[in-house]
Amino acid sequence: MTKVKREVEVLVLSDIHLGTKGCRAEELLKYLNSIQPKKVILNGDIVDIWQFKKRYWPKSHMRIIKHFTSLLSKGIPIFYITGNHDELLRKFEGFTLGKLSIVNKLILNINGKKAWVFHGDVFDITMQYAKWLTRLGSIGYDLLIMINSAVNYFAKLVGREKVSLSKKIKNSVKSAVKYINDFERLAAEIAIDKGYDFVLCGHIHQPEQKQISSKNGSTTYLNSGDWVESLSSLEYKDGEWKIYEYDEDQKAKAIEPDLESYKLDDNEKIFKELLSEFMADSNLKVS
Numbered sequence: 001m002t003k004v005k006r007e008v009e010v011l012v013l014s015d016i017h018l019g020t021k022g023c024r025a026e027e028l029l030k031y032l033n034s035i036q037p038k039k040v041i042l043n044g045d046i047v048d049i050w051q052f053k054k055r056y057w058p059k060s061h062m063r064i065i066k067h068f069t070s071l072l073s074k075g076i077p078i079f080y081i082t083g084n085h086d087e088l089l090r091k092f093e094g095f096t097l098g099k100l101s102i103v104n105k106l107i108l109n110i111n112g113k114k115a116w117v118f119h120g121d122v123f124d125i126t127m128q129y130a131k132w133l134t135r136l137g138s139i140g141y142d143l144l145i146m147i148n149s150a151v152n153y154f155a156k157l158v159g160r161e162k163v164s165l166s167k168k169i170k171n172s173v174k175s176a177v178k179y180i181n182d183f184e185r186l187a188a189e190i191a192i193d194k195g196y197d198f199v200l201c202g203h204i205h206q207p208e209q210k211q212i213s214s215k216n217g218s219t220t221y222l223n224s225g226d227w228v229e230s231l232s233s234l235e236y237k238d239g240e241w242k243i244y245e246y247d248e249d250q251k252a253k254a255i256e257p258d259l260e261s262y263k264l265d266d267n268e269k270i271f272k273e274l275l276s277e278f279m280a281d282s283n284l285k286v287s
Contacts, residue, residue: 005036010110010236014043014119014202015226017085018061022228023048025060027246031233032067040071041106043202043224044083044119072099079106083203084121111239113197120203123186180206184221188212191219198222198241200234207232207243 017023072078077099082089095102105118183204191199192214200222207225211218222241225232231246 003034005034008035008037008235008237010039010041010108010234011035011037012041012043012117012200012222012224012234012236013046013227014083014224015045015205015228016042016064017045017048017226017228018064019048019057020228021056023061024227024231025058025064027231028227029060029063029067031231031244031246032064035235037071037076040068040076040078041108041117041200042068042078042080043117043200044081044121045085045202045226046080046083047089048085049088075099077101079103079117081106081117081119083119107196110236114195115198115200116191116194116196117200120183120187120201123183123203180204184208184210184223185212188219188221189214189216191221192217200224202226205230207245209241209243 013028016025016028018025068078078101080089080100080102082093082102082104089102090104092102093104105116108115108117183201187199187201189212192212193216196219198220202224204223205226205228206223207230208221208223210221212221220241222234222243224234225243225245233244235242235244
């Protein structure tokens with residue numbers, strides 16, 4: 001029996017980090033196969049070009065690309081907003097192919113309101129002035145995620161609940177909490193000054209939805225989280241934005257399609273050509 005897919009007007013995903021071992025591609029594919037979006041916004045760090053030298057690109061990651069290209073072939077628009085881990089895409093800013101657009105930011109007019117969508121790394125001072133430090137932090141984060149996976153594996157064996165080591169660190173270290181608060185406040189204040197009703201970000205892997213006010217007004221700050229730990233997205237439907245959080249214990253999951261049987265269309269061929277160009281220096285094969 002075919003399961004009915006849940007309709008979503010706008011889907012926002014960020015920080016998938018395809019090409020890293022921390023990426024939860026299988027869970028993301030199940031989620032994508034359970035919904036039917038009318039518009040998709042990929043808000044940065046979708047493909048983790050920083051990590052390509054690890055030569056890690058499993059079939060499950062290619063299935064995510066195939067799913068997106070299958071949406072394009074159905075006429076569903078996809079906006080790929082560049083982030084810091086896929087910054088090489090920024091040289092293609094303004095590129096369009098059918099329903100695919102590569103941009104650095106997006107102003108979305110929706111039901112008479114304006115939403116400002118961008119990744120958020122422009123606020124990261126270390127990203128601007130000490131890129132080597134940011135890359136080092138990325139390596140450490142990737143290692144922490146691998147350790148976390150091992151911890152949760154053994155926790156499951158003994159009947160304990162899963163834990164997120166990075167979330168515990170972020171919630172306990174004052175400087176991390178301050179950074180997140182400053183990030184949210186700065187994004188909101190700029191949005192207010194520009195007259196935007198919503199501001200949508202990624203980058204900090206912290207799903208959030210809150211109203212933020214200043215002396216000049218207020219706006220709704222939204223963050224789509226990530227698909228490394230939070231397994232979350234933003235969905236717009238029936239005039240409302242909501243945070244979706246994947247629950248692997250849910251029973252009503254769409255059955256994963258056999259995406260290996262998909263034929264390559266023109267969109268996917270060109271997408272693979274772009275990936276091949278980005279990965280040329282790392283000698284990573286796209287299969």
